[in-house]
Amino acid sequence: MGRTNPTYRDFLDSYEREFGDYRRGLRRRYQSDFDSLFDGAREFADAAGYANHLDRDVLVLVSMLLAHEGTIQEQREEIAELRETVADMQERVESADGEVS
Numbered sequence: 001m002g003r004t005n006p007t008y009r010d011f012l013d014s015y016e017r018e019f020g021d022y023r024r025g026l027r028r029r030y031q032s033d034f035d036s037l038f039d040g041a042r043e044f045a046d047a048a049g050y051a052n053h054l055d056r057d058v059l060v061l062v063s064m065l066l067a068h069e070g071t072i073q074e075q076r077e078e079i080a081e082l083r084e085t086v087a088d089m090q091e092r093v094e095s096a097d098g099e100v101s
Contacts, residue, residue, distance in 0.1 A: 015056075037068075038064075043063070
C-alpha cells in the first residue's frame with residue numbers, strides 16, 4: 001500500500017505546533033496576533049488543499065497574507081464609509097449653521 005500525504009489541515013496543525021516555543025516566547029499581547037495568523041491560514045485550507053503540488057510552507061504564508069489582505073480591504077471599506085458619513089454630517093452642520101444665522 002502506498003503512503004498518502006497528510007491533508008493540508010493536518011500539515012497546518014503540525015506546522016503550528018512546531019512554532020509552539022516561538023509562540024510561548026512572544027509577549028502575551030502578541031500571542032493572539034500569532035494565533036490570528038494561523039486562523040487566517042485555516043480560512044484558505046480548501047484552496048491550499050487543491051494546490052497540493054506546491055510547497056506547503058509557502059501555502060501557509062500565502063494563506064496568511066491573503067487573510068491579512070482581506071482584513072486590510074475590509075478596513076479600507078470601513079474607512080471610506082466613515083469618511084462619507086463624516087462628510088454628510090459636515091454638510092448637515094453647515095446647512096444648520098446657515099439656517100441659524
